[in-house]
Amino acid sequence: MIPYFFAIFVVLYVIFFYRNVRRYPKGPFPLPIIGNLYHVSVTCLRNNHVFIKDRNGCFTLFLPRPTVMFTTFDTIKESLVTQADSFSGRSQLPPETLLQMHDQTGVLISDGEVWKEQRRVSLRILRELGLGKNLMEAQINRSIDEMMRQLKATNDGVTPFDMNMPLQLCIGNVINETLFGYHFEYTDTERFEYFNSVVTKHLRNLKDNFFVLIVQAWPWAKNIPLIGDKGFKEPLENVAQYQKFIQEEVSKVAEDLHLDNEPTNFVQAYLAEMEKNKGLNMENLHAVVVDFWMAGMETTSTSLKWALLILMQNPEKQERMRDELLSVVGRERRIEMADKPRLPLFVSAIAELQRVANMISFVFFHRCTEDTMIGDKFIPKDTLTFPQIFSVLKDDPIFENPEEFRPERFLEEDGKTVNKKATERMIAFGMGKRQCVGEGLARTEIFLVLGSLLLNYRFIPIEEIDMIPIFGLVLNTRPYKCIVSPL
């Protein structure tokens, strides 16, 4: 009797499964229970551009939860810009919910009214703190000065040197000073390194964690031993570890807060705003601070690590960029954002460095908040969607020979005017209402840090350059050393 019922159950399950599959845009053939995991390993998702050509940039992968992938500029723009209101939800499932202690907090993982409010307030505070103005530039310059001190003291110019820590500390210091108003000296980085390692370990663990995907597909599975331990409880324990660090830092700022004085850092400004705005509270403050650290640290420092690697692979282009910098800025003063209009090659090279590095293999899942259509394809309410920036930067026809580093792509033939079509497709910071909150900060950091480095040092490889990435929150470089030769 039991085998008989079991057989009926299996047949019904398979019938319902394939009926459900038909509701979504067509993709590669899924199997019951495991969906497409049998031929799309999580870490190989970035390679799914192989499916693009015959699916018009919109197809479903069952991971095992149905996820609609957008892989061309047009489908990504349609979902994130034209129909932004329908596609601005977040999954409210693991792995996203395993980034914060509380669901629906902060900017990155929240949606609806909470997200709108936290994003609006965060952007306003960043602007008031001087983002896009001299104040922020001065702050970034303080971090660059600390990095230069570190380079002078620890690099002799002939022994192979690892730029990882100086770059991480420089970018970490910009965020730390923005959030808490102080920076770490290179001689005293224990606390910085501890926090950074906990966050990085957690993010890598979430990414390679098959159990998390099981809990995403069937949330009740978090109650099953082993699956629940690995896919839910253990990641939450890691979150508690870095939350403790953040709470301590916020408390230190709160102790010194004088509401009569003008705020000088993000936490002070948010705490002052809490007095007036009932939508803000400590849980959200902690969450936004975590968001900034997580979304702003590895992304920007890794961009710079890739930049140096690509420039070492293309030494003649490194020289051309330096020549332009030397002729416009010279060696007597530091590079400024005001120099930008006179540095067309350097500016286009930064766009091209970000395109070639193409390190955002995953953005966070979006969720479609109502039944909708993309072209002639129906997307049911609550479907997870995935705008795959990676495919545009790598596969859009405008980027011919995409592996080649060619800054001229972003300029018209006169070598000065911006090529608007290519620039429009350089969507490393996303598009639409969920576009990166820290874009302005990251662009300023990359411009000033890379400019300062090229004006002071020549980067020379010591061995054949390995461009195969390591998976994490972003696609990271493999550890490398190089000769950092003072000019």
Ligand code: HEM
């Ligand atoms: C090179 C550096 C960076 C890159 C390439 C980058 C890329 C991105 C991308 C692609 C998204 C959009 C994700 C989506 O559509 O869901 C995003 C969102 C976000 N980024 Fe960045 N980012 C960088 C630096 C930063 C910095 C410096 C910060 C803050 C200090 C930051 C904070 C955020 C936040 C809070 C979000 C979430 C926005 C939302 O969900 O509304 N990012 N970033």
